[in-house]
Amino acid sequence: METKISHESALPDAAHSDPLLLGWMVGSPPPKEKLVRFSDGSMLKFPQNRWANNNYRSLVPTKDISRGSGLVAPLPRSDRPDLDAVSFVPIGSSEDMTWAESLSANYTDGIVVLHKGHIVYERYMGALDADTPHIAFSVTKSFIGTIAACLVHEGLLDDTASVAHYVPELEKSAFGDATVRQVMDMTTALQYSEVYTDPNAEIWAHARAGGLLPRGPDYQGPQSFYEFLQSVKKLGNHGESFAYKTINSDTLGWIIRRVTGQSMAQLLSQRIWSRLGAEHDAYITVDTEGTEFAGGGLNTCLRDLARFGELMRNDGCAMGQQVIPKAVIEDIRKGADPRKFAPAGYHTLPGWSYRNMWWISHNSHGAYMARGIHGQAIYIDPMAQMVITRYASHHIAGNLGIDPHSLPAYHAMALHLVKDRGY
Amino acid sequence: METKISHESALPDAAHSDPLLLGWMVGSPPPKEKLVRFSDGSMLKFPQNRWANNNYRSLVPTKDISRGSGLVAPLPRSDRPDLDAVSFVPIGSSEDMTWAESLSANYTDGIVVLHKGHIVYERYMGALDADTPHIAFSVTKSFIGTIAACLVHEGLLDDTASVAHYVPELEKSAFGDATVRQVMDMTTALQYSEVYTDPNAEIWAHARAGGLLPRGPDYQGPQSFYEFLQSVKKLGNHGESFAYKTINSDTLGWIIRRVTGQSMAQLLSQRIWSRLGAEHDAYITVDTEGTEFAGGGLNTCLRDLARFGELMRNDGCAMGQQVIPKAVIEDIRKGADPRKFAPAGYHTLPGWSYRNMWWISHNSHGAYMARGIHGQAIYIDPMAQMVITRYASHHIAGNLGIDPHSLPAYHAMALHLVKDRGY
Numbered sequence: 001m002e003t004k005i006s007h008e009s010a011l012p013d014a015a016h017s018d019p020l021l022l023g024w025m026v027g028s029p030p031p032k033e034k035l036v037r038f039s040d041g042s043m044l045k046f047p048q049n050r051w052a053n054n055n056y057r058s059l060v061p062t063k064d065i066s067r068g069s070g071l072v073a074p075l076p077r078s079d080r081p082d083l084d085a086v087s088f089v090p091i092g093s094s095e096d097m098t099w100a101e102s103l104s105a106n107y108t109d110g111i112v113v114l115h116k117g118h119i120v121y122e123r124y125m126g127a128l129d130a131d132t133p134h135i136a137f138s139v140t141k142s143f144i145g146t147i148a149a150c151l152v153h154e155g156l157l158d159d160t161a162s163v164a165h166y167v168p169e170l171e172k173s174a175f176g177d178a179t180v181r182q183v184m185d186m187t188t189a190l191q192y193s194e195v196y197t198d199p200n201a202e203i204w205a206h207a208r209a210g211g212l213l214p215r216g217p218d219y220q221g222p223q224s225f226y227e228f229l230q231s232v233k234k235l236g237n238h239g240e241s242f243a244y245k246t247i248n249s250d251t252l253g254w255i256i257r258r259v260t261g262q263s264m265a266q267l268l269s270q271r272i273w274s275r276l277g278a279e280h281d282a283y284i285t286v287d288t289e290g291t292e293f294a295g296g297g298l299n300t301c302l303r304d305l306a307r308f309g310e311l312m313r314n315d316g317c318a319m320g321q322q323v324i325p326k327a328v329i330e331d332i333r334k335g336a337d338p339r340k341f342a343p344a345g346y347h348t349l350p351g352w353s354y355r356n357m358w359w360i361s362h363n364s365h366g367a368y369m370a371r372g373i374h375g376q377a378i379y380i381d382p383m384a385q386m387v388i389t390r391y392a393s394h395h396i397a398g399n400l401g402i403d404p405h406s407l408p409a410y411h412a413m414a415l416h417l418v419k420d421r422g423y
Numbered sequence: 424m425e426t427k428i429s430h431e432s433a434l435p436d437a438a439h440s441d442p443l444l445l446g447w448m449v450g451s452p453p454p455k456e457k458l459v460r461f462s463d464g465s466m467l468k469f470p471q472n473r474w475a476n477n478n479y480r481s482l483v484p485t486k487d488i489s490r491g492s493g494l495v496a497p498l499p500r501s502d503r504p505d506l507d508a509v510s511f512v513p514i515g516s517s518e519d520m521t522w523a524e525s526l527s528a529n530y531t532d533g534i535v536v537l538h539k540g541h542i543v544y545e546r547y548m549g550a551l552d553a554d555t556p557h558i559a560f561s562v563t564k565s566f567i568g569t570i571a572a573c574l575v576h577e578g579l580l581d582d583t584a585s586v587a588h589y590v591p592e593l594e595k596s597a598f599g600d601a602t603v604r605q606v607m608d609m610t611t612a613l614q615y616s617e618v619y620t621d622p623n624a625e626i627w628a629h630a631r632a633g634g635l636l637p638r639g640p641d642y643q644g645p646q647s648f649y650e651f652l653q654s655v656k657k658l659g660n661h662g663e664s665f666a667y668k669t670i671n672s673d674t675l676g677w678i679i680r681r682v683t684g685q686s687m688a689q690l691l692s693q694r695i696w697s698r699l700g701a702e703h704d705a706y707i708t709v710d711t712e713g714t715e716f717a718g719g720g721l722n723t724c725l726r727d728l729a730r731f732g733e734l735m736r737n738d739g740c741a742m743g744q745q746v747i748p749k750a751v752i753e754d755i756r757k758g759a760d761p762r763k764f765a766p767a768g769y770h771t772l773p774g775w776s777y778r779n780m781w782w783i784s785h786n787s788h789g790a791y792m793a794r795g796i797h798g799q800a801i802y803i804d805p806m807a808q809m810v811i812t813r814y815a816s817h818h819i820a821g822n823l824g825i826d827p828h829s830l831p832a833y834h835a836m837a838l839h840l841v842k843d844r845g846y
Contacts, residue, residue, distance in 0.1 A: 028680035029649050029712045037711050038484070058486050058709050061461070066554070131489070217640035226452050257451035281704070286481050288460050289452045 011395045014104040017047035019127040024051035039214050046395035049374065053109065053393045054127040056135045056299050057283055060211065063265040063292060065273045065282040073277020073307055073319055078118040088412035091348055091404035099413060105405040106375050107394040109134060112306040114387040115417045117314075119306075126393065133283060133299040134391040137372030140284070140298035141249040143308075145357025147267055148184055148252050149328045157259050159184060166255045169226070174234035175251050182238045183255070184356055185336050186248045189236035194245055196373075196397040202232075206247060210287040224289045225250050241343045242336070242354050246295035249357060253294030264292040275323045276311060278304040296372065302391055309378045309387035328356075333368060333382070335360030348403035365414055375402045377410075384414035434818045437527040440470035442550040447474035462637050469818035472797065476532065476816045477550040479558045479722050480706055483634065486688040486715060488696050488705040496700020496730055496742055501541040511835035514771055514827035522836060528828040529798050530817040532557060535729040537810040538840045540737075542729075549816065556706060556722040557814040560795030563707070563721035564672040566731075568780025570690055571607055571675050572751045580682050582607060589678045592649070597657035598674050605661045606678070607779055608759050609671045612659035617668055619796075619820040625655075629670060633710040647712045648673050664766045665759070665777050669718035672780060676717025687715040698746045699734060701727040719795065725814055732801045732810035751779075756791060756805070758783030771826035788837055798825045800833075807837035 011017070024036050036048045038059045043052035052059060084100035103111060109128040113121035128134055151157035157166075159181035164171040166180070178188045193201035207213040208221060209228035215221070222228040229251055253264055260267060265284055273282055282304065285297035311317065312332075316324030336353040346352065353360045359369040365383035370376075375392030388410055394402050434440070447459050459471045461482045466475035475482060507523035526534060532551040536544035551557055574580035580589075582604035587594040589603070601611045616624035630636040631644060632651035638644070645651040652674055676687055683690060688707055696705055705727065708720035734740065735755075739747035759776040769775065776783045782792040788806035793799075798815030811833055817825050 025713050028677060028686075029647060029714060035712060039711055057480065058484050058713055061481050061483055062485070063481050224452060254451060263451075288462055289458060290448050290481055291452060 011046060014107045014125070017050055017107065017395075018125070019047070019051035019054075022047060022051075024048060025055075041214055044213070046393070050107070050109065050126050050393040053135050053374070053391070054132050056133075056285060060285050061288075062283045062285050062297075062299070063263070063290070064269075065265050065284060065298075066269045067276075067278040067281050067304075068269070068274030070274060071277060071319070072279050075114070075303060075306070075310075076118045077122075078115075078120050079122075080115075080120040083113065083121045083413065083416070086409075086412050086416045088408040091408060093404070097405065097409070099409055102405045102409040106390075106402055107392050108375070109391045109393055110302045111388065111390045112302050113413060113417075114306050114310055116385045117310055119303075120417070122303075124302075128302070128391060130303060131280065131301060133280065133301050135296075135372075135376075136298040136300055136305065136370075136391070137296045137374060137376050138246065138249075139305070139370040139372040139376045139378060140294065140296045141246075141357040142370035142378065143268060143272065143298060144249050144252055144256070144264070144294045145184055145355075146324060146328065146332070147271055148180075148256055149331060149356040150271065150324060151256065151259060152180075153325050153328050153331075157255070163251060163255065166258050167251070169230055170251065170254070173230050174232045175229065178238045180252075180255060183248045183252050186242055186244055186354055186357070187239050187340060188243070188245070188248055189234055189238050189240065190243070190245050190247065191233040191235035192245045192247055203246065206250075210250075210291075210293055212285065212287075212293065224287050225291050225293070226254060226289065229254065240340070242341045243344060244354070249295040250293070252357070253292065256294075263290070264294055268298075272308065272311075272323065273304075275318060275321060276304065276307045277319045278307060280304055302389055305378060305389040305391075306387055309380050309389055312378075313380050313382060313385070313387055332356050332358045333360070333366060335362060335368070338362060346400065348400055348407060363411070365411070367411070367414070371399050373397050373399070375399065375406065377406065379410045381410070381414040384418040386414050386417050388413065434469060437530045437548070440473055440530065440818075441548070442470070442474035442477075445470060445474075447471060447550075448478075464637055467636070469816070473530070473532070473549050473816040476558045476797070476814070477555050479556075479708060483708050485706045485708050485720075485722070486686070486713070487692075488688050488707060488721075489692045490699075490701040490704050490727075491692070491697030493697060494700060494742070495702050498537070498726060498729070498733075499541050500545075501538075501543050502545075503543040506536065506544045506836065506839070509832075509835050509839045511831040514831060516827065520828065520832070522832055525828045525832040529813075529825055530815050531798070532814045532816055533725045534811065534813045535725050536836060536840075537729050537733055539808045540733055542726075543840070545726075547725075551725070551814060553726060554703065554724060556703065556724050558719075558795075558799075559721040559723055559728065559793075559814070560719045560797060560799050561669065561672075562728070562793040562795040562799045562801060563717065563719045564669075564780040565793035565801065566691060566695065566721060567672050567675055567679070567687070567717045568607055569747060569751065569755070570694055571603075571679055572754060572779040573694065573747060574679065574682060575603075576748050576751050576754075580678070586674060586678065589681050590674070592653055593674065593677070596653050597655045598652065601661045603675075603678060606671045606675050609665055609667055609777055609780070610662050610763060611666070611668070611671055612657055612661050612663065613666070613668050613670065614656040614658035615668045615670055626669065629673075633673075633714075633716055635708065635710075635716065647710045648714050648716070649677060649712065652677065663763070665764045666767060667777070672718040673716070675780070676715065679717075686713070687717055691721075695731065695734075695746065696727075698741060698744060699727065699730045700742045701730060703727055725812055728801060728812040728814075729810055732803050732812055735801075736803050736805060736808070736810055755779050755781045756783070756789060758785055758791070761785060769823065771823055771830060786834070788834070790834070790837070794822050796820050796822070798822065798829065800829065802833045804833070804837040807841040809837050809840050811836065 086099040282300040336355040370378040379388040509522040586598040705723040759778040793801040802811040
């Protein structure tokens with residue numbers, strides 16, 4: 001078969017990297033060249049990741065996030081065949097693209113659009129289906145930030161206190177004199193690179209410590225997330241500007257566990273997943289001490305992620321209950337100071353800010369997002385009464401390469417839907 | 424605290440080895456001496472295993488076995504407080520023991536007794552509860568054997584054919600010239616020791632190959648279950664006598680996958696778990712090639728295991744459907760030739776046989792069992808219309824040390840219940 005190449009790189013496009021087409025892990029045993037493993041790092045490589053992202057728990061240890069035994073929240077269906085033709089101009093382009101085309105451009109594995117709580121669009125590609133969990137990567141952070149904001153609201157957590165106040169083990173690390181709020185909004189000053197194309201970036205040491213990368217026989221580094229966090233050095237002054245560093249989420253996870261005495265899996269289940277009307281249990285990856293990867297280990301089915309987005313859109317209500325305090329939602333939507341965000345230089349996110357581990361657009365619709373590497377997203381547009389959730393396995397490890405075909409698509413979809421007064 | 428010692432060894436008794444009391448994996452992070460890990464082998468050690476056996480998927484990679492979206496099969500409750508006082512004489516003892524005492528003697532984590540489909544007794548101890556999966560260990564084999572027997576019944580698998588006919592990769596191994604039936608009934612002649620107290624026993628190499636034991640930095644051995652199976656040597660003649668070797672189940676798993684083109688997790692879900700009215704999904708451990716541990720990797724909630732026992736007792740019916748053909752159940756109940764079983768020398772199992780990976784008592788009640796290391800059990804007594812399922816974490820790795828306080832207890836319970844005409 002002739003292999004088509006995407007415009008951006010010498011890698012196969014969405015259709016030609018379809019994991020079912022490529023036959024990863026098929027056979028007993030699969031042929032050597034079709035294996036996707038943890039031990040050789042292949043699970044993180046494109047296009048193998050298009051299989052691995054739907055099969056995380058067959059590759060690494062995980063903990064369940066139970067949906068409990070409650071009712072499933074209905075998501076009424078009002079399929080809208082007109083939506084595929086919604087068009088937009090990608091960032092940096094002069095040519096229109098349709099919604100349908102954007103799905104391939106972004107290596108989408110699955111996408112759900114809710115309008116006024118109805119499923120108006122739902123598609124699955126590759127190895128994903130409605131009943132299979134997919135890794136959410138950094139979308140996880142927005143769940144952790146929301147739980148932290150709830151604890152602040154409840155008075156259990158003081159966001160003006162220092163990290164060392166809650167976690168003395170971090171006193172000598174860069175986090176020691178940061179406030180909880182600085183961690184929650186990622187305005188800490190940390191010597192930690194998250195440039196995935198740099199093999200010496202600290203993100204890799206972090207991943208190895210957390211058991212997310214193979215270690216090699218002579219590995220002498222940190223054995224756990226917590227051990228790694230204690231080694232992080234300061235670089236600059238806390239509170240000056242936003243800098244996206246995953247370790248803030250893991251530190252926040254540590255603070256939350258210390259304050260509540262519960263695991264993150266328990267908290268996610270008790271505070272969110274069991275009160276959402278979820279269809280399926282979720283799960284989260286853990287390190288060798290059982291510590292969940294708060295920075296990116298959550299795996300969910302896509303409709304349940306949409307239910308969480310809808311909960312956020314509905315001021316924290318689901319199943320007739322106030323699950324998240326309205327004040328917490330308002331605090332997230334209000335965002336942080338875009339002037340602290342600007343120096344980070346995200347050219348696709350002009351005027352945005354970062355608050356409680358959510359990305360706030362400050363656009364005229366009040367849209368805000370949870371964002372994960374390789375294109376994971378929860379996009380909430382309050383004005384258009386729209387929630388979009390997407391799982392994807394883009395070959396680019398970072399949203400700056402993915403935003404051009406997705407952010408304008410989401411906004412175009414919102415503009416299209418808001419015109420409709422139908423339901 | 425004074426530590427009480429059990430009679431059988433210098434190890435703490437059930438109460439003093441309670442994983443909640445000992446505080447395994449509590450804290451963020453847990454203290455070093457309270458960690459239970461895969462990497463240092465502690466998950467397999469007593470008393471840490473009393474925690475690990477309820478938390479397998481937080482320690483190793485696993486695959487889901489979905490219950491699907493069907494109704495839960497009701498298990499009506501008729502709690503019988505009289506059952507704790509049922510008494511019996513342990514094998515090799517002259518003193519009576521009560522049912523209640525036997526639970527501690529056997530380091531029981533949970534036990535369910537069904538009579539005529541009613542839950543008449545249900546207890547959870549240690550870290551287990553009704554909604555937490557526990558590892559079933561070799562009880563797994565009886566599921567695999569049942570699926571194989573179904574495939575034979577359906578004509579998809581010829582049990583008179585050689586293993587090499589289905590899996591040519593095994594032609595040069597000990598399995599090559601064994602028949603499928605010899606594998607199903609474990610009358611193969613294999614150079615493979617399953618004596619857990621012998622550090623050189625092949626079971627350990629098997630476990631390391633399958634990713635169930637840490638490998639050490641210089642490990643050069645087989646990388647997967649399938650690679651290990653190809654290395655097994657013959658010792659004696661196939662078909663002469665029963666010899667319990669876990670690798671038969673893994674070979675049978677290979678045959679089943681080859682014949683069906685499906686994974687064991689898919690088969691277990693499609694053929695059993697989704698048709699049982701299970702309350703919870705189950706899961707199974709996998710090696711680094713994604714191959715499920717057919718010899719012992721199943722994890723289930725205890726009531727769902729009881730539902731499977733009840734399905735067997737009801738001639739293969741559940742939820743008004745014939746899930747397993749009646750002829751398959753009859754073939755299991757009929758058992759194999761006890762004369763081929765006797766040479767194995769199980770003093771607690773006189774006159775028993777082994778058929779389709781089930782243990783058949785040939786007693787007057789027609790009782791038969793699925794049995795797992797450390798005391799896991801499904802005990803089906805057709806005459807008494809009774810099913811007992813138990814999860815346990817005994818410090819003895821083998822049922823011969825556990826049977827004395829359980830087999831006579833099960834039979835005494837059957838005799839007690841059969842007198843009752845109440846429901």
